Amino acid sequence: MKKLLALTTALTAVAFTAQADVTVMSWGGAYGEAQTNAHLIPFTAKTGIKTVMVDSDNPATPIKAMVEANNVTIDVASLEYADAIRLCDEGLLEPIDPAILPAGADGTPATDDFLPGAITDCAVSTDIWSNIFAYDSSKLTGTVPTTAADFFDLEKFPGKRGMRKGAKAVLEFALMADGVAPADVYATLDTPEGLDRAFAKLDTIKSDVVWWEAGAQPPQLLADGEVVMTTAYNGRIFNAAIGEGKPFTIVWDGQLYENEMYAIPKGAPNKDQALEFIAYATSTEGLQAQAQQISYGPARKSANATEIIFKDGKTVMGPNLPTAPENLANALETSSDFWVDNDSELNERFNAWLTAN
Known part of the structure; x- marks a missing residue:
């Protein structure tokens, strides 16, 4: 269908x-x-x-x-x-x-x-291009997020999060936020324990996530105040910030590029x-x-x-x-080999997780 x-x-x-x-x-x-x-x-x-x-x-x-x-x-x-x-x-x-x-x-x-x-x-x-996360600097003042771990810290930064609805880039981002070095992400994700670890990290913010599917949605979610921060395609945030004058700031830590x-x-x-x-x-x-x-x-x-x-x-x-160079300090190149081999299986698990209580 x-x-x-x-x-x-x-x-x-x-x-x-x-x-x-x-x-x-x-x-x-x-x-x-x-x-x-x-x-x-x-x-x-x-x-x-x-x-x-x-x-x-x-x-x-x-x-x-x-x-x-x-x-x-x-x-x-x-x-x-x-x-x-x-x-x-x-x-x-x-x-x-x-x-x-x-x-x-x-x-x-x-x-x-x-x-x-x-x-x-x-x-x-x-x-x-890359998957990054961003926030509205007019709404977040004083202490601001600077790391992937901050994205998952609801105590330090309360409020809704925007994330792309799918396994790709979400699972890797969760592991990097949980302290896994970029060089070890795919080896970790390729084990049952590593996969469980990624989903466990996502569990910590699941009830506070607004899921997006189209690239135009994250800037709009930020502009409307529906989320405090969101993952996004870096070019969409750049265009909103530089091209349209939105007060959006990109955090490059934990970016996934391809x-x-x-x-x-x-x-x-x-x-x-x-x-x-x-x-x-x-x-x-x-x-x-x-x-x-x-x-x-x-x-x-x-x-x-x-x-x-x-x-x-x-x-x-x-x-x-x-x-x-300064944006690659804690970055990960997406592995096409990993996703060619695992896309269907991991998205099935992701969708099952998404609908589970």
């Missing part, structure tokens, strides 16, 4: 865009807007190929439904790294030959220019144009343009993130990116 609903929603969304030559499905909100401004609009201006953006809470779900139903209406999807690997392994994505990717602006071949892991068999990285990927669903109606779009969007210029729109790090060395300025013309992006 869920697959049917996802497929119906996606088909309805693109029914009005039948004339588009490249249809891109992404996450909506500030992120979708950033990709539209940095990739879709200039790509159309350069090539004459029409493009359209379609939003989804998580593109992996409708893409899987479309391919399995043999009714694909999307040409490019923005996917989390583990989903891109999993869907590729399941034969649901088109392979992408790295030879189509342009060299860096400095002439470096693409395979050497991209950061390690940023090119896979079926996907190419658009940026490096690559976001452009991929092509198997059977995409405009595969050749989709490949051309991905080559353009993941060029040095394409990645720099996106980093001017939202605080996600470029996946190419030639993009030189330290020199990128936000679209406001004054904010230097380097210190606001997940990959800034």
Whole structure:
């Protein structure tokens, strides 16, 4: 039923865009807007190929439904790294030959220019983003949270918490808040005792959590005062703070970062144009343009993130990116291998835990 609903929603969304030559499905909100401004609009201006953006809470779900139903209406999807690997392994994505990717602006071949892991068999990285937590500095004064442990401390910081509804990034964050070093998180989570420990930590705040599913929700939860602090995608909080003037502060301690990927669903109606779009969007210029729109790090060395300025013309992006050295002090790179192997099982347990008294 869920697959049917996802497929119906996606088909309805693109029914009005039948004339588009490249249809891109992404996450909506500030992120979708950033990709539209940095990739879709200039790509159309350069090539004459029409493009359209379609939003989804998580593109992996409708893409899987479309391919399995043999009714694909999307040409490019923005996917989390583990989903891109999993869907590729399941034969649901088109392979992408790295030879189509342009060299860096400095002439470096693409395979050497991209950061390690940023090119896979079926996907190419658009940026490096992270799960962080944030608070409203106009509501929290004096003592403020600075560590992952503070997020779980209801005595020191009473009030509701916002968290993404799902196992991924939530279980890792819980373990880091409980004192597990980033280097040991996945080894710990891969044991029954470690998994129990993560859920036990979540138990300590379960009754005070407001669960969110779409990336646009955390900034709104903070702005409405529904939560004291919330996990969020770092770019959504940055855009709310810098782009909209909200008094939000990011806490980088315990962040989980990973690559976001452009991929092509198997059977995409405009595969050749989709490949051309991905080559353009993941060029040095394409990645720099996106980093001017939202605080996600470029996946190419030639993009030189330290020199990128936000679209406001004054904010230097380097210190606001997940990959800034000072933001990596207690950070964890999400393990795609772990989540490809364990996603279904851990989400089943998470959902069971969520509904249990």
